[in-house]
Amino acid sequence: MDRQRTLLVLGQKMSAAIAADDWKMLTAINTLMASTLPAMAEQGRWTPAERAALTALRQLHEQATARCEQSADVLDTHLHAMRANKEGWLAYAFDNAYTDLRT
Numbered sequence: 897m898d899r900q901r902t903l904l905v906l907g908q909k910m911s912a913a914i915a916a917d918d919w920k921m922l923t924a925i926n927t928l929m930a931s932t933l934p935a936m937a938e939q940g941r942w943t944p945a946e947r948a949a950l951t952a953l954r955q956l957h958e959q960a961t962a963r964c965e966q967s968a969d970v971l972d973t974h975l976h977a978m979r980a981n982k983e984g985w986l987a988y989a990f991d992n993a994y995t996d997l998r999t
Contacts, residue, residue, distance in 0.1 A: 903949035
């Protein structure tokens with residue numbers, strides 16, 4: 897597969913993974929890019945079309961990074977709220993366990 901096509905396919909897969917919040921796929925694409933891009937660069941100068949595809953892929957990667965950071969922030973807020981209400985969660989769990997024992 898030529899470099900431009902490879903870059904476009906990576907971009908399509910990354911775009912789909914971003915839209916689906918598919919963290920496993922984003923991880924796999926990121927790993928693939930880390931090994932593929934340096935090997936592609938060793939093949940010689942980039943054509944203008946290849947550079948355009950590489951630029952688009954870089955922009956998608958920045959979007960993916962921003963989406964990961966946004967999701968991490970949401971998760972951090974949720975975990976903080978759970979830690980702040982730990983006693984309530986424990987009391988609720990204990991009450992449910994006690995209710996199950998009585999029935």
